[in-house]
Amino acid sequence: MFVMRQTHYAKWALAFLLLVLISNFLVYRSPFSSDVIPDESFWLVAGSLVDFAIVVPLLVLLSFRINAKQLLAVIAAGLIAARFIIPALYFEPFASLFYIGVAIEIFVLLAELALLGLLLMHTPKIRRFMSQQHGSPLFTLFPAVHENVKPNPLIHIVLSEALAFYYAFFTWKKQPPSDSTTITLHKNTSLIAFNIMLIHAIVIETIGIHWWLHDKSAVLSIVLLVLNVYSVIYFIGDIQATRLNPLTICDGNLNVSLGLNKRISAPLDSIRAVRWVAKPEADALSFVAKDFEEPEPQVVIDFHTPQQAVLFFGKTQPVSQIALKVDDPAKLKDLLDSVK
Numbered sequence: 001m002f003v004m005r006q007t008h009y010a011k012w013a014l015a016f017l018l019l020v021l022i023s024n025f026l027v028y029r030s031p032f033s034s035d036v037i038p039d040e041s042f043w044l045v046a047g048s049l050v051d052f053a054i055v056v057p058l059l060v061l062l063s064f065r066i067n068a069k070q071l072l073a074v075i076a077a078g079l080i081a082a083r084f085i086i087p088a089l090y091f092e093p094f095a096s097l098f099y100i101g102v103a104i105e106i107f108v109l110l111a112e113l114a115l116l117g118l119l120l121m122h123t124p125k126i127r128r129f130m131s132q133q134h135g136s137p138l139f140t141l142f143p144a145v146h147e148n149v150k151p152n153p154l155i156h157i158v159l160s161e162a163l164a165f166y167y168a169f170f171t172w173k174k175q176p177p178s179d180s181t182t183i184t185l186h187k188n189t190s191l192i193a194f195n196i197m198l199i200h201a202i203v204i205e206t207i208g209i210h211w212w213l214h215d216k217s218a219v220l221s222i223v224l225l226v227l228n229v230y231s232v233i234y235f236i237g238d239i240q241a242t243r244l245n246p247l248t249i250c251d252g253n254l255n256v257s258l259g260l261n262k263r264i265s266a267p268l269d270s271i272r273a274v275r276w277v278a279k280p281e282a283d284a285l286s287f288v289a290k291d292f293e294e295p296e297p298q299v300v301i302d303f304h305t306p307q308q309a310v311l312f313f314g315k316t317q318p319v320s321q322i323a324l325k326v327d328d329p330a331k332l333k334d335l336l337d338s339v340k
Contacts, residue, residue: 013062052078076104122148156314168237182246184327191289249335264309273302280323288325297323
């Protein structure tokens with residue numbers, strides 16, 4: 001999972017990356033390729049391989065935050081992509097590079113699978129850690145895993161998927177917490193109704209398009225069916241996560257989430273200012289439930305230092321400000337005032 005660098009040159013690097021890829025594709029796969037490629041194509045192909053194996057990975061490194069293992073995977077992917085972009089007739093002198101790229105990709109894949117195996121080995125410890133914490137799996141799963149396994153993008157994706165399936169299938173008998181420390185964010189909005197409408201639309205689209213597409217392409221219809229089933233499961237899990245995880249202020253922490261897509265747990269002593277009826281900054285993390293009309297946040301909370309938020313697919317992001325809209329703003333004000 002690549003995260004874009006927040007620098008001025010990152011966008012330029014990304015633009016050059018697209019330019020390099022498109023230009024190489026046009027050289028070998030356009031109607032003018034026969035006129036462009038010389039009879040002695042060795043050095044042209046060698047230059048393209050330098051682009052795929054060196055230039056493209058460097059531009060990816062300048063555009064995104066990636067580690068050494070991900071950079072190695074990009075280099076291997078470049079060599080493999082070159083094999084499919086460059087016609088076999090021209091690529092033949094460099095055929096061994098394709099197999100080197102495949103070997104590297106297999107090595108990286110095995111390393112990732114080893115991480116998942118390590119995660120499974122630590123499952124008992126993770127469960128014990130979670131049982132000792134006060135809070136829902138939405139907030140305790142990631143810290144429990146990080147206590148035993150080094151953070152990794154693949155593990156974050158697997159954990160995010162596990163949370164989606166857990167909330168979709170295993171939380172129907174659970175009741176949302178309702179006490180003096182909890183405040184809901186969705187009851188006065190149409191968020192859940194909106195998600196139910198999306199589920200209905202996906203089901204209707206699946207029934208209609210799947211049967212029509214099955215006669216055209218059975219493989220494509222099955223892929224579409226799997227994606228739609230996953231989407232329904234995800235939206236059901238998102239509804240359950242929204243219901244069962246209201247904003248809580250307890251044990252010295254502010255825990256706030258909005259479904260499966262965003263959440264943050266911040267110590268109360270990290271709060272620098274609480275501003276009511278204030279306009280949030282452009283980079284503030286918004287916990288404002290969707291509605292048929294565009295809702296406005298009621299309160300903006302600033303932190304002394306950036307706090308780590310968890311977003312879609314387990315992506316983490318430091319945030320210095322969050323914007324909230326809750327169902328009971330007076331209760332939130334009393335809770336925040338009581339801990340000052």
